[in-house]
Amino acid sequence: MRTKKITSVFTHDMLFGEGHDDHGNMQEDYDLLLHEYFQTIDHPLRTSKYAYMPAKSVEFGKTDQPMINHVRNGIQALIELNKTLLQSGSAHYLPVSKLREVIALFSIHDLHKTIGKDWRDQFDLNEDEVMSFAHAIQADIFAPALTPNDFLSVAVATHPTQGFHGDLSHTFITYKNWVLLADIFASLEMPVVTEGMKKHIAFIDAKKTFFYHTFSESIGLLSNVVHAAVLEWAKQYALFPLLFFEKGVIYLGDKNSRFEFTQASQIEEIYQELKKKIQSSHESLSRPEKLQKYIQVQGSKGLFSVEESFFFYSGIHTVIKAFLAAAVMTSEKDNSGNFEIDTSTPSLTLNKSDLEMQYPPAEVIDVPAHFIKSISVDGNVIPVSDVRIICHGEERKAKKYTLVPDSVFVGEEEIFGLITITGIGLMPSMVGYRSHILSDFGVDTGWDESIIPLARAVSGIRKDVITELIKAGSLPTDDPLLEACRMFQTNDDLTQKMVTYASENRGQDHHSVGGFWNYSYAIARDILDREVNGIAFSQIASIQEKISYLNTLVDEYLSTISSENLEKFESAILYPYKEKLLVWLCENLSINGSMLYGSFENKTNKFKAYCDGTGICRLTNDTPYDKERKTTSKDVSMLKYTFSNRVPIGSSEPSLYVSVPVQIELGLRSIGHGIRKGSDKIYFRLIPDYHFSHTTASIFSQFANYFDGDSGTRVLDLAREFLREDVPSEDSIIELLIAETGRKNICQYAGLGFFYQNSTFDFVFNKKRNGDGEYWFFGSYLALILAYVTGCRVVAGENPICMTSGDEFSEFVLLEAPHVAVKRIFSDRIRLSDLKKTLMTASLIISMGYEIRMDDAAFVRFLQTFRNHPFPGSTLLKQIRRVYEQDKKKGGMGGFVNSARGWRKVDGEIIRSEYPGFIFQAVKLDTFGENPMAVASIHELARLGLSVAIPRNYDPHKVEKLFRESVKAILGKRGSQYPREDYVDAVSGRLLKMIKRAGDDQFSRTPGLYDFSLIVSFAEYFVDHIFYQVASGDPGKLKRAANDLADGFYSATLQLREEYFESRKEAFESEQDLSSEQEN
Incomplete structure (x- = not known):
């Protein structure tokens, strides 16, 4: 578990490593500049009102991109471009001092989009306006040498068809190509090379240009590793990676580089790089000491075994060593x-x-x-x-x-x-x-348990490796016993005895019966008793020394097998990994616009596979199998029929068969998050908006690894954080997402510990499922929070393999087939412009819901309340009141009053709550409901009601008295429809009688008693806006809606009364008088 507390996605330690303070080379100077940007400019920008204003938006036919992401994209591109220019040997990179100025200029280049003017007037800016913004985000502090005219020039002159392009500063003219290139990069939604990019890089360095590759199927960890493999292969063309997208990479290189596909052998070269990258992508795949935990014990056969797929993930050398590491590191219990x-x-x-x-x-x-x-x-x-x-x-x-x-x-x-x-x-x-x-x-294997794991390892290697090598014709003999003895350098006399015995007793060998292979105990005893550097192997204290010795035996044995013979083994045991991945690569990989589609083909074409019933994988565009139906070797229990949202008709649910790339992906994920039986989970795909640089991807990968299953997520505190202010603190949100306390394992990164993750990041929402509605509600809520705090676009769905790629939707968050109750609240596509409102709505439901009942299962009812009631917040407020009334442990009605208004008195001093009171929350949630007209009408009615009579305390029958009496007055007019004036007279008359009869315990003030016009104004508004507009002039409809409307009137009156007392408190002679009037 990572115990270090973090409060930001981008920190110094993530950029340079913990405790690293000295930066001695140019590359680190650029990284230090990036970190300084995040500290100086990014922090005030992301906490300002401008951060989530749209730089690009769905409303204008673009893909959603907030201002903060647009600025980040351009700046990370600027820094990465200069790093790659330096790496490539170019002399045209900017030194840090000048790059600092370009960054400061770029940070305000889109100022015109934040000022709320019409398009043509947005560029009508003056120096004061520009410098006010520059100072707000500390751009002037970041680059103090820049003048107001420099900032003004970049603010008005970066758009090609609008703005002002005369009388610009010399500094801006000098840096213009850099700023415009950064702007192109910031807006680039996919890996392509545009004419503008070529033009501006030519001005910077005429010998350089950009290249790209794309890979059209983004399935997760594996597709990220594909990008890394292509990147490694591209090094032979002297290309340097610049920006990482969901489906590709942009490179910088020399103009004369011939980076393109010309022959099928290039696909095979990339496959070899892919295999290497997979085998080095995780410590559990590259280090036998880590891989050994995936070695399984087949006790019924007396051996260790491993999934065949690990030979692909890790290679034969590492797998054999993992068997032996498991033997040394597995401590058999002292059976006694x-x-x-x-x-x-x-x-x-x-x-x-x-x-x-x-x-x-x-x-x-x-x-x-x-x-x-x-x-x-x-x-x-x-x-x-x-x-x-x-x-x-x-x-x-x-x-x-x-x-x-x-x-x-x-x-x-x-x-x-x-x-x-x-x-x-x-x-x-x-x-x-x-x-x-x-x-x-003549070998005594002994009576102690230490021989058991080593014997199991030897037997497992014989079965899973040596026997398969023999089948593939890769070994000089076809005797697995002799080959096992050769591998472990068993004593010659013992080897001869065992081989002779096995040969003479073939078919009647009691050492090899029913799957057992007891020769392994003799070989294990020989290893345990032999001397290694003068010490018996069994007496060596160091586990690492034991593993090192056994690894030497493996390396010496495998060195005697040619690479061609090892390739035969791989081809035999790993079918169809290589064949399928070659097809997958050639059908999806494009190098600078060139493809080798069809260079490798499935043994059965897709249409024939579909006709034969073997089908096409629902998750990738590939046939699951060719001639043989080879079952998946990895657990696919995390899959279910969510991609069609229904199970095919039949007596039983059919098996799910998937393509090889999906098998590999699911296998990698089982290593990354270790969650089994994942079919009832929700999966989040975080997609860069629009790209990462190599540096920022590395930082984000470190951040993602904090979601390790041991960190806690404090959902209620997260909800309350969004209620505090208009711009929630990123520091606080991250602290609550990755907390030392809270719900463990609720949100876990699927690629935990994996390298080469530079574009997309997949997470698992893992919580007890009380029902589809509440499960999707909390899952969607966390998806929205991840989008908000990371700046990534997010797809959430019940498929571990994301079914919608980033280029298939334009909104900021996409929910794939969400539960209907959640869809009605959130919609299934959340635009950037709706993100804050949607988060606020969900936060209010969570805050008020948990106050009623700390049980996730109850949220189905709360969601129904939001959907079915015109004043959902007020309805929940009434429920909260009943909870306090019935549960004295919560403080009774006194506790409700303090929680409702958001403050309490301690020794005469007002102590305010950390988050708004429930009255504020109720009114806020009402405004997000489905009937804003009724909400507005009720609030105005409540305002008029307070001018008639101010109710005492928080009892509903007192607070709602004016409204309830008005409804009774309307319902009392039986028979046919009456003129408006009759309804007004009925309401005003009934209210006047009620106020006269009411005692001092009902109202604290009754201005309407002395000014009848106030009552008439209330009655007229009630008739016009409540009876005629909301109830359509139908007394029956008014009666049915009365309880909901009364709930809204209750909350609105309490809120307006709080505001009234707040504004009046200075008019009272002392604070005690004010408190007495409110509480009495």
Whole structure:
């Protein structure tokens, strides 16, 4: 777990590494400049109102891009461009001092989009306006040498058809090509090379130009590694990566570079690079000590095994070493097994199991004293000594002999009774192995458990590697026993004995029966007993020394096998990985616009596969299989039929078969997040908006790795953070997303620990599922928060393989087939312009919902409240009041009053809550409901109501009195429709009578009692706007809507009353008088 507290996506430690303060070369100077930008300009910009103003938006036919991302994109492109110019040997890069000025200028180049004027008037700016903005984001501090005229010039002269292009500063003219190129990069949605890019780079360095590659299928970790493989392959053309997009990379290189596809061998070269990148993409794939945790134990066969796919992920060398690392690092539990011998029965058991073995049965079982912990006879402990059990075999099962004791000797003395011997490490079946190996080869495998994992590793390597090498014709002999002995350099005499025995007893070999291969115990004992640098292997204290020695044996053995023979092995065991990936690459990879489509083909074409029923993978455009139906070797339980949103009709759900790229992707993800049975999860795809540089991608990858499953997410505190102010603090949001406390594992990065992740980042939402509605609600909420805090566009869906790529939608957040209750609240496409409102709506529901009940399952009801009630916030406020009224632990009605208004009194001092009171939250949520006209009408009615009578305390029957009486007045006019004046008279008359009858406990002030015109104004508004507009002049409709409208009137009145007392408090002689009037 990462325990370091972070409060920002971009930090000094992520850029340079922890504790690194000295920057001694030009590359690090550029990185330091980037970090300084994030500190000086980016921080005030992202906390300002300008951050999420649209630089590009759906409303104008563009893909959503907030101002903060537009500025970041251009600046990271500027810095990366100068780094690559320096790397490529160009003399035309900008020194840090000048690049600083270009960055400051670019940071305000789109100022005109933030000032709210018409398009043609946006460039009508003066120096004061420009410098005010530059000072607000500290651009003038970042580059103090720039003048106001420099900033004004960049603000009015970067648009080609609008603005002012005369009387510009000399500094701006000098840097203009850099600024315009940065602007092109900032707006670039996909990896392409435009004429503008070529023109501006030619002005900077005529010998350089841009290149690109695209890969059209973005499935996650694997497609990121594909980009890394192409990038590595592109080095032979002296190209330097500049910007990383979801589906490709832009490079800088010499103009004369011939970066294009010309022959199929280039695809094979890229495949080889891809294989290398996969094998080095994670420590668990490249280091045997890490890979060993994926080695499985097949106890029923007495061996270790591994999924075939790991030979592709890690290579044969690493997999064999992982077997042996597992043997050394796996500590078999100290079984302290017990031999129990009853000479009277007679019976012989080990761990309460009879001892059974193949023919011939053992006649003597010897247990040396140093393997024994204790011996007892009929419950009495006796001194430990060598034990010898004389026995015979009884064939109680076919070809299975049960050992029956004849006599027992401890030392030289024969013992009778119930004898218990503790400390035996072997399992019952292994007693027979030991006896046969001892009698056939003269090797005592011993009684301790330390031999078991090493024997299992040897047996597993023989089965999964050596046997397959022999099948592929890669070894000089076809004898797996001889080859295993050669690999582990077993003693020659022992090797000869075992090979001879196996040859002479072929078909009747009791050392190789039913999948067991007991020769591994003899080989393991030979390894344990041999001397390594003068010390017995079993006595070497260092685990790493043991692993190092075993790795040497593997390397020496594999060095005797030619690369061609190893290739045969890979082709045999890894079908169809290579064949399928070659097809996948040639059908999706484009190099600078050139493709080799069709250079490699499936053995069965896609249409024929579809007709034959083997089908096309629903997640990639590929056939799952060719001639053989080879089942997936990795767990695909995280998949289900969400991509069609229905299960095909049938008696049972059919199996899900996927293409090889998806198999590999799911296998990599199982290493990254380790979550099993993931079909009930929601997956987030974070897509750069619009790209990362190599540096910022590396930083973001480090940030993503903080979502490691051990960090907590404090959902309620996140919701309250969005209620505090218009611009939530990024620092606080990140701190709550990756907290030391909170819900563990609710949001986890799927690529944990993976390298080469430079474009897209996939996360898993992993929470107890109480129902689809609440699950999708919280999942969508976190998706929105990730989009807000990272600046990435986000796709959320129930498929681990994202079904919608970034170029298929223009909005900021996309929800793939969300639950209907969530879709009605959020919609399934959230525009940048709606992002804050949507986040605020969800935050209000969470804040008020958890106050009612701290149970996620209850949110289905809260979502229904938001959807079905015209005043959802007010309805929830009433529920909160009832909770406080019924639960005295929450403070009763006094606690409700404090929580509702958002402050409390302590020793005469007002202490305000950290977040707004529930009255404010209720009114805010009402405004986000589905009937804004009714909300506006009720709020105006409440304002008029306070001019008639000010209710005391927070009791609904008092606060709603004016409204309820008005409804009764309308409903009292039975019969046909009446003129407006009659309804007004009925309402005003009833209200006047009610106020006269009301006591001092009902209202604190009653101005309407002394000014009847105030009551008439209230009555007229009620009739015109509530009865006629909201209820359409229908008394029945008014009656049905009365409770909902009363809820809204309740919240609106409380809010306006709070505002009234706030404005009036200075008019009171003391604060105590004000408090007395509110609470009495």
